[in-house]
Amino acid sequence: MTKRWIALLLLLAVGPLATASAQITIGPGGIQIGPGQQQQHFGPGVIYVTAATYGANCGARRGNMTSELADTCGGRDYCVYRVNPRIIGDPAVGCGKDFHVSYTCRQGQQERWASAQPEASGQSVVLDCRR
Numbered sequence: 001m002t003k004r005w006i007a008l009l010l011l012l013a014v015g016p017l018a019t020a021s022a023q024i025t026i027g028p029g030g031i032q033i034g035p036g037q038q039q040q041h042f043g044p045g046v047i048y049v050t051a052a053t054y055g056a057n058c059g060a061r062r063g064n065m066t067s068e069l070a071d072t073c074g075g076r077d078y079c080v081y082r083v084n085p086r087i088i089g090d091p092a093v094g095c096g097k098d099f100h101v102s103y104t105c106r107q108g109q110q111e112r113w114a115s116a117q118p119e120a121s122g123q124s125v126v127l128d129c130r131r
Contacts, residue, residue, distance in 0.1 A: 045105030045129040047073045052101040054083065057118060058092035069101055069127075077105075079127045083120045097121070105129035 052065035068088060073079035083099050091097070096118035102111050116123035 045109070046075050046077055047079055047127050047129050048104045048106065049074055049127075050102045050104060050111060052099075054085075054088065054099050054120065055091040055095065055097035056100060057098045058095035060091035060097065064091055065099075065101075069103075073103075073127050076127075077129045080124050081127070082124045083116055083122065085121050099123070099125060101125055101127060103127050 049066060049070040051063050052069040053062050054060060054065045056062060065088065069081060072081060081101075097120055098118050099116040099120035101114045103114070104111055112127075114125040114127055116125055
């Protein structure tokens, strides 16, 4: 189910609470419903990727995978990400690369980590905000 459909269902569910001043925001932090500055988060914590790097041990630029992981896993409560250099590219040819992700389950909460040791290609990392 897409985020837009979920937002529509939430809007229908809140019914009378959805006044003209209500606002639905769909973004990297998930779906939020609320008036202007006082938005509420519904459901469990959601993944907020703070940094992701493929090949740091081989001199790759820190954060080279942050956007990819944020697009793939951001806003979910659980995500399994498979490292596939055919899709994401190879930042250091000939070097066995590691893969590290740091994330929180809400902005400002304690950071969590997931990683795959060299060679990370073909391995998966799990980001979990269900607990």
